[in-house]
Amino acid sequence: QHCFSKSEDGFLYCEGLKVQDFLESVEKRPFYLYSKPQITRNFEAYQDALVGLQSIIGYAIKANNNLKILEHLRQLGCGAVLVSGNELRLALRAGFDPTSCIFNGNGKLLEDLVLAAQEGVFINVDSEFDLDNIVSAARIAGKKANVLLRINPDVDPQVHPYVATGNKNSKFGIRNEKLQWFLDAVKAHPGELKLVGAHCHLGSTITKVDIFRDAAVLMVNYIDQIRAQGFEIEYLNIGGGLGIDYHHTGAVLPTPRDLINTVRELVLSRGLNLIIEPGRSLIANTCCLVNRVTGVKTNGTKNFIVIDGSMAELIRPSLYDAYQHIELVSPPPPDADISTFDVVGPVCESADFLGKNRELPTPAKGAGLVVHDAGAYCMSMASTYNLKMRPPEYWVEEDGSVTKIRHGETFEDHMRFDPVFVELSLGWL
Ligand code: LLP
Numbered sequence: 001q002h003c004f005s006k007s008e009d010g011f012l013y014c015e016g017l018k019v020q021d022f023l024e025s026v027e028k029r030p031f032y033l034y035s036k037p038q039i040t041r042n043f044e045a046y047q048d049a050l051v052g053l054q055s056i057i058g059y060a061i062k063a064n065n066n067l068k069i070l071e072h073l074r075q076l077g078c079g080a081v082l083v084s085g086n087e088l089r090l091a092l093r094a095g096f097d098p099t100s101c102i103f104n105g106n107g108k109l110l111e112d113l114v115l116a117a118q119e120g121v122f123i124n125v126d127s128e129f130d131l132d133n134i135v136s137a138a139r140i141a142g143k144k145a146n147v148l149l150r151i152n153p154d155v156d157p158q159v160h161p162y163v164a165t166g167n168k169n170s171k172f173g174i175r176n177e178k179l180q181w182f183l184d185a186v187k188a189h190p191g192e193l194k195l196v197g198a199h200c201h202l203g204s205t206i207t208k209v210d211i212f213r214d215a216a217v218l219m220v221n222y223i224d225q226i227r228a229q230g231f232e233i234e235y236l237n238i239g240g241g242l243g244i245d246y247h248h249t250g251a252v253l254p255t256p257r258d259l260i261n262t263v264r265e266l267v268l269s270r271g272l273n274l275i276i277e278p279g280r281s282l283i284a285n286t287c288c289l290v291n292r293v294t295g296v297k298t299n300g301t302k303n304f305i306v307i308d309g310s311m312a313e314l315i316r317p318s319l320y321d322a323y324q325h326i327e328l329v330s331p332p333p334p335d336a337d338i339s340t341f342d343v344v345g346p347v348c349e350s351a352d353f354l355g356k357n358r359e360l361p362t363p364a365k366g367a368g369l370v371v372h373d374a375g376a377y378c379m380s381m382a383s384t385y386n387l388k389m390r391p392p393e394y395w396v397e398e399d400g401s402v403t404k405i406r407h408g409e410t411f412e413d414h415m416r417f418d419p420v421f422v423e424l425s426l427g428w429l
Pocket of ligand 1: 060063081104163165201203204205239240241242277278279280281316320376377
């Protein structure tokens, strides 16, 4: 069961909510619309898949850091994967149990590592200097840090180069040939470091589970080597990265169950606790960016649908040439022509497109148009380019009611950070 569906008469619904009606009832600006029940269903798919294994589901909060969504996932039993001090602070605000949180990253700052050590969050070691900083942080915090080694397994995830991480020229993790150096360094700091696991993250939008299996085989081998030196390794963290069906072609893609099943026996054979770090596969398909059509135009041989949303609200098509499915929220007028359109925003940049070469009925001015699968890496990557303000977010609750879960940013919010404006408004000049 999926939250977004078209009725027979051609209207888009989110759970029981008719998107057209909702669109008419809110402020005229692009907005994100989520289904809370879909978030629950996605989480439960992972939980069900993990039955019989000791595990932590660490939601990669970079995918979407809405506080209501974080609180909801936490209540369902989720942990969190953090990649900055502020993500760590936000996770603590959302009430996540620090012992199911993992602090990750290639440039973690000392002050943030101190907070992580104080709180007892798992910390991934990414490099020689990172290990030094973690040792210092543990001393300052007066607490031993529980660490995992982020090993670069050198497995090709077969995805866009910008979202590949587990290959050997990546900036993330330690080269696997340097493993012994890191083991010796951990041994040299028994008062500061406790090595509890090994981590890898291959990349994102992965659609073949064999890739996870290949990496897990290598990782379990490293764990055998590490254990042979007397370390009590408890955790295997295989990262996130499972892809979703952005194309809506009905292609059968691997599910969380397929992913877990491909590593299950390996994990059990070593008595390991499995950590996974899904972002996209938990949240992407729970949300649409809802836009309004400003107008339709033709230049040269190209037809354009110009909408109020843009690369500022949703940058994935511009940045990765990513496909996200686009459709109108209401049936077109009976005489509407179907044409091939580029769906573009108003931003002054030719890279500002949400979709290219889409077959769509010619929409009327003001028609609602959605970009699907916008729950992951859309709002969290939104910018204020061209002084577009970040959009409000709403979710549909279990009972069908709608709640605003984040305010839309306003021009006044923007001006608050401008010292000249602040001085002027306070009458200091
Ligand atoms: N764990 C680590 C260490 C990661 O670096 C990431 C994502 C995840 C977990 C979650 O991966 P997921 O399950 O979401 O694929 N902005 C890009 C995606 C960047 C992913 C970065 N790392 C996009 O919009 O496609």
